[in-house]
Amino acid sequence: PIERSQDGTLRLLDQRALPHQERWIEVRTAEEAVAAIRALAVRGAPAIGIAAAYTIALIAEREGVEQARSAAHALASARPTAVNLGWACRRMLARLEACAGDGQDVASALASEADAIAHEQHAADRAIATAGAELVPPGGRLLTICNTGALATGAEGTALAVALEAHRRGRLAEVLVLETRPLLQGARLTTWELARAGVPHRLLCDSAAATACARGLVDCVFVGADRIARNGDVANKIGTYMLAVLARHHGIPFYVAAPLSTFDPATPDGRSIPIEERAPAEVSEFAGQAIAPARTKVWNPAFDITPAALVSAIVCERGVLRPPLATAIARVAGSAERSRRAGGAA
Template sequence: MKTSLYWNGDAIIAVDQRVLPREYRLLRITSMDELIDAIQSLAIRGAPAIGLAGALGVALSAHLHQAAGDTDAAAVEADAARLAQARPTAVNLAWGVRRALGRLADGPEAVLAEATAMLEEDAAVNSAAVWRAADLVLSLTPKRPLRLLTHCNTGRLATAAVGTALGTIVELAERGCVAEVLVDETRPLLQGSRLTAWELCEAAVPYRICVDSAAAAAMTQGLVDCVLVGADRIADNGDMANKIGTYALAVAAAHHGIPFLVVAPESTWDRTLPDGSGILIEERDPAEVTHHAGMAVTPVGAGVYNPAFDVTPARLITAIVSEGRTVAGGRAGKPDTPAGTMVTTSP
């Protein structure tokens, strides 16, 4: 099974997602500063992937401090705290760090064993969610080859293996159920047109790049049977944060009566937040918008609003699918179900 992130000897190995699709390059990460930079610069990205990178980072820190003769847990805990804050929106990062840190008292090898076990679990978790989501898509859509739309990148690059929403699309294609995938370009860093398109090429799934602002028009023209996206944090009521532009897709899908499905592991749920209003939204460097390929494309001094994520309310979501359950959103509830109420179905 192809993987985008693993441990090798004394280092973390990761696909450098900044240079795809023009170059396939592996990063060898041997320090905490390198790992934090890789996460913040989006060399490693995708909520599940950065959670796993966080776990591997704790293992890396434990091994580095042991090699330096420093057996004080406080040093590793300080590294872990810094790592957990590298990106604030995705809950998986803090989850991965916390889980690996829980084995620190048993020594560096125990921490590494926990982190590598999480990599294996990730593939199994994603596979289970993908099967469940693919079955749900087929139950909600016409009985013909489907036209699907997705946003950002939720494949194996965003996880350790398989993927979530994109994994579901590939699974549907392997079942012979996909006519075409519209891939939102996902501005400003083009995770869709650079990464998702690359993964669909690898899987030989037919696709076209969709200008972000053209998605609603595509729905009007009957080019979309279902929208599939991932999530970076899901509040207790089912409100969820995902790549900027997701909320607009959900509004358009609701207007056109198109299923809007979220595929994400249970680790993405944040039960400490009652609703999406408490999700901290990361704002990124204005240069991501004002420059392209190193060249300025806006007037000097232009102000920029560049949030990395937005929050989609539960009332606009048809269902959230994880490895163990399908949670119906406000759009899928019974007529007497209040908008936004999430209803869990049996596994």
């Protein structure tokens, strides 16, 4: 869903129009990219990182190094919660400064760096799907929220890639898809991806997750992440923490699937993660039509924090991280950081 076109612009599949319409939008400027990210035309923690990286490369080619530098800063703060966005922008900036100092061709170096980020995401998604599928019991029913498929990462996906891989191995009975209010990424995007892949699934309201657990319809919960703190606390789509509490209450394993670019070594715990609060109209209106009385006050946090203590395991490209998560994260994040500094793939 993120493509570079021949004329040097960036094309994004507009996720707001799915599943009804496959509409692409073109990005030519940093402002257009920031607007597309803020409006969720492109969404999903890894995907917005990749879109930002390609935008920075594009600006370097079309407008020069100085503009690319300021684009990177503007893009990094387009949305606050997902760390992949800041991570990708910082990585592009580091490459930019290194090349600029060396007198290298910055534009082509940045294009390679953006490609590297996208390719690494592909490899990470594949590794996550492989490791995660082992966690799905034979004949398992998997409950998930939001969209964590190809649309969310630009590659295969994270939690949803696990479901697809488990399906390919014949061990998945069904995916229960939470609709994911307010913007219905589950109802609109995850069902669309599962239908295209031929994976059996049912859609339900977020509030029905509890009774699904109580009735024995759920064998495991898989969710993505927007940021994972050093201690293993997880920021993800609003409703994720509800699932973690429900999973614990019902003795169901709760798994988080995310690439290392979602791990934030600079964030000690969930309290330090900024939670984006989005416009009231996302809740009080639907397709421009008011649902609630005019002037109704709304509280619309887009994410919540799941404490590490409720996470059964985190699945990343280095495998399955088990509690104590702080220790497991320190091990893989440290080695990822070292290999990145050495110029290798993260």
